[in-house]
Amino acid sequence: MAKYRIEFDRELCIGALACTAVAEKFWPRADDGKVDLANAAYNEETKKWELIIDEEDFAVNKEAEEVCPVLAIKITKIENNE
Numbered sequence: 001m002a003k004y005r006i007e008f009d010r011e012l013c014i015g016a017l018a019c020t021a022v023a024e025k026f027w028p029r030a031d032d033g034k035v036d037l038a039n040a041a042y043n044e045e046t047k048k049w050e051l052i053i054d055e056e057d058f059a060v061n062k063e064a065e066e067v068c069p070v071l072a073i074k075i076t077k078i079e080n081n082e
């Protein structure tokens with residue numbers, strides 16, 4: 001089954017909450033008005049939050065990526081040999 005990596009640049013997030021509207025389970029609102037990517041790990045190198053998801057969670061998060069006005073969400077497919 002294919003897996004995908006979500007990368008979230010929280011610095012860019014302006015708290016528009018469009019992502020929350022389409023996938024609240026993954027993009028809950030945080031106390032500072034921005035959102036968090038639930039269960040994500042912070043990557044010190046890229047300064048982004050990362051989460052690996054399965055195919056079944058791809059569609060809603062792809063929608064979140066598409067509705068984010070500042071392109072803070074990026075989803076890439078992980079190849080099998082990775």
Ligand code: SF4
Binds near residue numbers: 017
């Ligand atoms: S849609 Fe983008 S800017 Fe808006 S809360 Fe989500 S990540 Fe932040």
